[in-house]
Amino acid sequence: MKRSQEENILIDINKKGKIVDWRGKKLSSLSLAKRYKSISEKTKPEYERRGVHKRYRKIERKIRNGAGEITGTIISNEPMGLYDRDGKRVVNYEKRAENMKFCGSFLEFLDMPERLKLIKANFCRVPLCPMCQWRKSMRIFFDTSKIMKVVEERYPKYIPLFLTLTVRNCSVEDLSSNLDNIFSGWDDFMRSKTLNPLVKGERKHIVKGWFRALEVEYDGDEKITQTRYNKAKEYYDRNGIKVGDKNLNCNTFHPHFHAIMLVEKSYFKGKDYKRTEEWVQLWRKAAKLDYDPVCHIQRTRTTKGKREEVAEVAKYTYKDAEILNKKLSDDKKDEVVKSLSSAIHGRRIYAYGGVMKEIAAELKVKDVDKADLVNTSDEYEINSALAKMIVTYRWNMGVSNYTFAKNIKFSEKEESVGE
DSSP states (O other): OOOOTTTOBOOOBOTTSOBOOHHHHHHHHHHHHHHHHHHHHHHHHHHHHTTOEEEEEEEEEEEEOTTSOEEEEEEEEEEEEEEOTTSOEEOOHHHHHHHHHTTTSEEEEEEOSSOEEEEEEOOOOOTTOHHHHHHHHHHHHHHHHHHHHHHHHHOTTEEEEEEEEEOOOEESTTHHHHHHHHHHHHHHHHHOTTTSOEETTEEOOSOOEEEEEEEEEEEOOSBOOHHHHHHTHHHHHHTTOOTTSBOTTTTEEEEEEEEEEEEEGGGGTSTTOOOHHHHHHHHHHHTTOSSOOOEEEEEOSOSTTHHHHHHTTOOOSSOHHHHTOTTSOHHHHHHHHHHHHHHHTTOOOEEEEHHHHHHHHHTTOOOTTTSOSSSOHHHHTSOGGGOOEEEEEEEETTTTEEEEEEEEETTTTEEEEOO
């Protein structure tokens, strides 16, 4: 990859020849940070009424001398977060705003003959941060690809199915309770007797392993657009809805699960096989719904490239473009961000089960919230020994882009600093 020598602007191109949109993600993170700051100001009266306060815990740390010998201990108070008077943890919007504002403020790369390799960055890990969401998605893709590689080698007769489980759109206010319901429903779904029938006195697990990811879409369109109509023409025609009509789902969330389900090859020809209608009824019962939900299930299209295809389930939890839509007022953005942020707070967005969980443990795959967001699949394939120098870029508020800060040349062992 090359950077512009004239402008000193970061130009990062991936192995597919596409420009990596560092600037776009940073701008989105800055926009969301403003919303968090605004929410922080608006929630101060509410937090005061609820008696929200910082909670600390005592941490004992060992003191060592220059030789590494323990010479004593020191006890310090470490902040645990914000809690109300009832002991319920609440979101610290002010801290999230500050952390997100400086997320990705510097990026350090190895300058390779044809590409750059990210080796250091300051990611904030705030759950909704667009920059971190992007990096987490890459990490999940990489980890799931590794797991699927082992599955293919160890269990060649296992076939992955793609499963999408949905519920109806819900109001902004009801998102949290709806997530409570579908997460509980997932547990009942996977523990159901239908998927774990009793065979000769023992439980048989039809699903040998699984990966589950939550996605939450926000619908902010007041009217049916041509793009919306084209995506679901059959549905709109069936219900007599035309382009320009009022969108009845405006200002609602659509939470749903994307999952990978590993089944034996014999599943498709045996009595364990489930038609789509059966998956619908199973999910309806598990999620305690009073309607037939939309469920979609399919197997991988081809054996070749199956690993990468399966890993595509590692989607973003949400699309930042939906909640940062310029058509929404700032107050509406604040309402949506606060609801989404509060609803996913403390939840496990991604999870593995069965043999995929076992393999993840063997490979020491960390929870994505604690995983390395610097080294992802793209970077791992580059031979670092070929690096010519370390190049650092910093976010420049004046030009709203990443500009060259300094480089360290390996051959000459000297440092050059940008203006």
